[in-house]
Amino acid sequence: MQFELTREYIEQLRNVIEKKEEEKAIAMMRELHAADIAEIYDELNIDEAKFLYLLLDGEKAADVLAELEDDDRERFLQVLPSEVIAKEFIHYMDTDDAADVLADLPEDKKDEVLSHIEDIEHAGDIVDLLEYNENTAGGLMAKEYIAVNIDWNVATCYEEIKRQAEDVDEVFQVYVINNDELLKGELTLKDLIISKQETKVTDIYIENPVSVKTKTESEEVANLMDKYDLVSLPVTDDIGRLMGQIMIDDVVDVLRDEAEKDYQMASGISEDIEPTDGVWRLTRARMPWLMIGLVGGVLGARVIGLFEGDLAKNAATALFLPLIAAMAGNVGVQSSAIVVQGLAANTIGIESVFKKIMKEISVALLNGLACALVILIYNLIFSDSLALTISVSISLFIVIIFASIFGTFVPLALNKFKIDPALATGPFITTVNDIVGLAIYLITSRIIFSLL
Amino acid sequence: MQFELTREYIEQLRNVIEKKEEEKAIAMMRELHAADIAEIYDELNIDEAKFLYLLLDGEKAADVLAELEDDDRERFLQVLPSEVIAKEFIHYMDTDDAADVLADLPEDKKDEVLSHIEDIEHAGDIVDLLEYNENTAGGLMAKEYIAVNIDWNVATCYEEIKRQAEDVDEVFQVYVINNDELLKGELTLKDLIISKQETKVTDIYIENPVSVKTKTESEEVANLMDKYDLVSLPVTDDIGRLMGQIMIDDVVDVLRDEAEKDYQMASGISEDIEPTDGVWRLTRARMPWLMIGLVGGVLGARVIGLFEGDLAKNAATALFLPLIAAMAGNVGVQSSAIVVQGLAANTIGIESVFKKIMKEISVALLNGLACALVILIYNLIFSDSLALTISVSISLFIVIIFASIFGTFVPLALNKFKIDPALATGPFITTVNDIVGLAIYLITSRIIFSLL
Numbered sequence: 014m015q016f017e018l019t020r021e022y023i024e025q026l027r028n029v030i031e032k033k034e035e036e037k038a039i040a041m042m043r044e045l046h047a048a049d050i051a052e053i054y055d056e057l058n059i060d061e062a063k064f065l066y067l068l069l070d071g072e073k074a075a076d077v078l079a080e081l082e083d084d085d086r087e088r089f090l091q092v093l094p095s096e097v098i099a100k101e102f103i104h105y106m107d108t109d110d111a112a113d114v115l116a117d118l119p120e121d122k123k124d125e126v127l128s129h130i131e132d133i134e135h136a137g138d139i140v141d142l143l144e145y146n147e148n149t150a151g152g153l154m155a156k157e158y159i160a161v162n163i164d165w166n167v168a169t170c171y172e173e174i175k176r177q178a179e180d181v182d183e184v185f186q187v188y189v190i191n192n193d194e195l196l197k198g199e200l201t202l203k204d205l206i207i208s209k210q211e212t213k214v215t216d217i218y219i220e221n222p223v224s225v226k227t228k229t230e231s232e233e234v235a236n237l238m239d240k241y242d243l244v245s246l247p248v249t250d251d252i253g254r255l256m257g258q259i260m261i262d263d264v265v266d267v268l269r270d271e272a273e274k275d276y277q278m279a280s281g282i283s284e285d286i287e288p289t290d291g292v293w294r295l296t297r298a299r300m301p302w303l304m305i306g307l308v309g310g311v312l313g314a315r316v317i318g319l320f321e322g323d324l325a326k327n328a329a330t331a332l333f334l335p336l337i338a339a340m341a342g343n344v345g346v347q348s349s350a351i352v353v354q355g356l357a358a359n360t361i362g363i364e365s366v367f368k369k370i371m372k373e374i375s376v377a378l379l380n381g382l383a384c385a386l387v388i389l390i391y392n393l394i395f396s397d398s399l400a401l402t403i404s405v406s407i408s409l410f411i412v413i414i415f416a417s418i419f420g421t422f423v424p425l426a427l428n429k430f431k432i433d434p435a436l437a438t439g440p441f442i443t444t445v446n447d448i449v450g451l452a453i454y455l456i457t458s459r460i461i462f463s464l465l
Numbered sequence: 466m467q468f469e470l471t472r473e474y475i476e477q478l479r480n481v482i483e484k485k486e487e488e489k490a491i492a493m494m495r496e497l498h499a500a501d502i503a504e505i506y507d508e509l510n511i512d513e514a515k516f517l518y519l520l521l522d523g524e525k526a527a528d529v530l531a532e533l534e535d536d537d538r539e540r541f542l543q544v545l546p547s548e549v550i551a552k553e554f555i556h557y558m559d560t561d562d563a564a565d566v567l568a569d570l571p572e573d574k575k576d577e578v579l580s581h582i583e584d585i586e587h588a589g590d591i592v593d594l595l596e597y598n599e600n601t602a603g604g605l606m607a608k609e610y611i612a613v614n615i616d617w618n619v620a621t622c623y624e625e626i627k628r629q630a631e632d633v634d635e636v637f638q639v640y641v642i643n644n645d646e647l648l649k650g651e652l653t654l655k656d657l658i659i660s661k662q663e664t665k666v667t668d669i670y671i672e673n674p675v676s677v678k679t680k681t682e683s684e685e686v687a688n689l690m691d692k693y694d695l696v697s698l699p700v701t702d703d704i705g706r707l708m709g710q711i712m713i714d715d716v717v718d719v720l721r722d723e724a725e726k727d728y729q730m731a732s733g734i735s736e737d738i739e740p741t742d743g744v745w746r747l748t749r750a751r752m753p754w755l756m757i758g759l760v761g762g763v764l765g766a767r768v769i770g771l772f773e774g775d776l777a778k779n780a781a782t783a784l785f786l787p788l789i790a791a792m793a794g795n796v797g798v799q800s801s802a803i804v805v806q807g808l809a810a811n812t813i814g815i816e817s818v819f820k821k822i823m824k825e826i827s828v829a830l831l832n833g834l835a836c837a838l839v840i841l842i843y844n845l846i847f848s849d850s851l852a853l854t855i856s857v858s859i860s861l862f863i864v865i866i867f868a869s870i871f872g873t874f875v876p877l878a879l880n881k882f883k884i885d886p887a888l889a890t891g892p893f894i895t896t897v898n899d900i901v902g903l904a905i906y907l908i909t910s911r912i913i914f915s916l917l
Binding site: 018019020023046048055056171174175178181183184185201202203205206207221223238239240241242243244261262265266268269272273275276277279280281282286287288289292293295296299300302303304306307309310311313314317318321324325328329331332333334335336337338339340342343344346347349350351352354355358360361362363364365369372375376379380383384387388391413438443447451 | 470471472475496498500507508623626627630633635636637653654655657658659675690691692693694695696712713714717718720721724725727728729731732733734738739740741744745747748751752754755756758759761762763765766769770773776777780781783784785786787788789790791792794795796798799801802803804806807810812813814815816821824827828831832835836839840843865890895899903
């Protein structure tokens with residue numbers, strides 16, 4: 014049953030914890046999924062959470078640990094002895110979760126925990142997984158999967174599944190390998206069930222399944238599983254030997270994190286934060302962009318300062334400074350967002366950079382004309398100065414085209430150099446466009462005012 | 466095998482199509498997944514795509530149709546007679562995909578297609594699904610699932626799975642219902658395989674699985690499946706009868722669309738667009754925000770206009786107009802992004818609105834102080850005017866606090882009134898903050914200049 018966390022529930026639980034009523038606390042958590050308990054922990058202080066934690070049995074405690082936010086988990090693990098971590102938690106965890114937990118520990122503590130794992134095969138699998146970069150298929154995969162030999166029949170597959178079922182929680186399909194452990198295909202449990210016991214694997218397996226190498230980047234893994242609607246994905250080494258499998262739920266997290274990161278960067282937030290994080294963390298995550306914005310603003314002020322004489326003569330020019338800067342920023346953010354999103358979702362298309370920029374220029378021409386026209390009509394009605402009217406429209410048009418090209422080009426270029434293009438969307442493009450926009454406006458105004 | 470779309474491949478294919486070499490075209494597509502073919506279609510014009518499409522056999526053609534972008538699909542269906550749509554495509558589709566395709570057709574064409582579906586049960590299921598709002602669990606679910614009776618044993622389950630296997634492509638688990646069709650639990654295929662034939666369902670099934678009602682919103686469905694790491698989710702009616710199942714791959718699309726939509730709104734893009742869309746569509750999607758920004762800019766100009774006399778006297782005041790407006794916008798976007806993301810990912814926490822705003826004020830005080838201090842030091846060194854120096858710092862501080870509160874409050878309020886809070890992040894908050902920021906700065910300056 015799903016569970017909705019309420020303030021009443023937390024208050025009630027806090028009460029129970031304060032009075033140290035263990036039985037009641039256990040009863041309150043009995044029906045809950047590990048993910049729910051992890052959510053509850055988020056709302057408690059470390060002592061309250063620890064009290065609850067020690068009431069959980071091994072398997073549940075391990076599941077909760079796997080579900081916790083990274084920082085909450087670190088705080089927990091710091092106060093626990095290595096032996097407890099190994100025997101109470103890692104022992105019950107799948108290899109991928111175990112590797113994630115261990116990867117966050119300091120080097121010496123990690124080794125200590127590993128030395129306390131009793132099941133050497135389990136420990137070996139975890140050590141293998143720790144070798145992979147966490148942003149690759151190797152870092153995402155688990156060693157828990159079921160493989161059957163291509164020479165077997167359905168009955169033998171059944172035996173193998175029964176033999177391995179203890180170690181593997183979720184089985185949706187089994188992988189077909191040959192004697193050299195090379196991945197040859199897949200077999201769904203459904204096909205096993207509907208086939209006769211003597212049917213050969215070769216008659217029912219799916220050849221050439223989608224697979225990735227251990228070093229494939231997680232973003233590509235996520236895109237592949239999304240595109241081909243896969244629930245699990247086999248991972249091989251460079252010569253095609255089956256090394257592990259990735260489940261869709263791990264990839265959902267990758268997709269979500271990726272999307273959140275892009276969104277946060279576009280919004281000028283530099284760390285992965287949540288509304289429940291502390292004041293200091295929230296402040297720190299927001300400070301960098303504000304400082305970049307401030308520097309941009311100061312540079313903008315310098316640019317305007319070069320034209321202070323013009324402004325003293327034609328004070329009305331100042332009215333449209335924020336408009337020009339804002340439009341430059343807006344257009345730049347739009348352009349870069351389209352590129353960033355296209356790159357992330359792999360829908361960027363295969364046309365050349367030149368064609369992409371030409372298309373962007375077409376869009377910019379249309380948008381620029383429309384905006385310039387609207388502001389022209391407004392100023393023709395409301396402004397006394399023809400020079401100002403013309404200056405604003407012409408410079409707005411130029412600014413929109415510049416900002417579009419710049420906003421399209423920068424993320425494409427960053428991507429080319431393997432730098433996360435999302436970095437560009439927020440502060441950088443906005444700030445540069447603001448400054449360049451102001452310069453374009455003030456130069457155009459000086460020229461027009463001197464002509465008219 | 467996965468497939469990477471290249472410009473070379475498209476050119477080669479175009480060549481083959483131009484020469485009407487059917488055999489070669491079929492050979493080029495033989496190994497491809499429906500999702501790959503759909504991707505290829507994106508790069509072709511309608512005639513080229515149609516040529517290829519008619520070469521595909523029924524099942525593959527139906528799969529491709531399900532994978533196509535909505536607008537591409539609409540273009541295709543417009544040129545096809547209803548009978549062909551019913552017999553060549555809908556016939557091979559799962560009910561959820563079929564309902565999605567039919568939902569996009571005009572009312573009379575939809576009825577015509579439905580009347581041509583030969584399998585009445587299939588048609589009935591599709592009609593049932595068409596009743597549900599597409600943003601609810603009912604709109605996401607498929608009628609293809611396998612249910613077993615709680616009174617059966619494993620052997621009977623096997624028979625049922627074999628009987629239904631023809632209709633259901635992917636089976637990861639079966640649902641357990643009672644004689645009234647009420648959902649009682651779930652049973653994984655793995656548990657079926659490792660159990661003896663005479664084992665009773667009641668001995669191995671999982672009671673009280675996570676489930677949703679047909680009217681549950683898709684965003685909540687996605688959050689539940691993500692949180693509990695589910696691969697499939699049963700859907701019931703209000704009294705608990707099993708109505709359908711939702712698969713994780715459909716929900717991945719919901720999550721992705723949701724994240725993309727939020728990102729696009731934050732970037733000022735008002736329609737769901739991709740870099741490969743046409744110039745006109747891209748322009749149209751970007752125009753609304755630019756117009757809102759323009760109106761905001763004009764209102765800002767009006768506000769500044771009220772202080773034109775002050776600006777003529779102290780032209781240097783104009784230098785910091787864009788800085789103040791930009792910082793107000795930045796801070797507002799940051800604040801609202803944190804709320805929007807927290808609401809979307811359901812990590813907003815359970816503290817009251819008052820507490821959320823108090824926390825935001827604490828963050829704003831820290832950020833505001835830091836920014837005000839930095840600009841104070843800059844101006845003390847570089848500015849001749851003490852009044853300006855003081856005005857900029859004081860108003861920046863006030864503006865940051867105002868923008869933070871406003872940026873936090875608006876999405877929370879929108880959410881309360883069931884309006885998508887992501888609407889707020891982009892244009893609205895930025896524009897209002899810009900204008901208010903300018904007013905705060907100019908009023909503060911007038912006061913300070915009159916005092917010093």
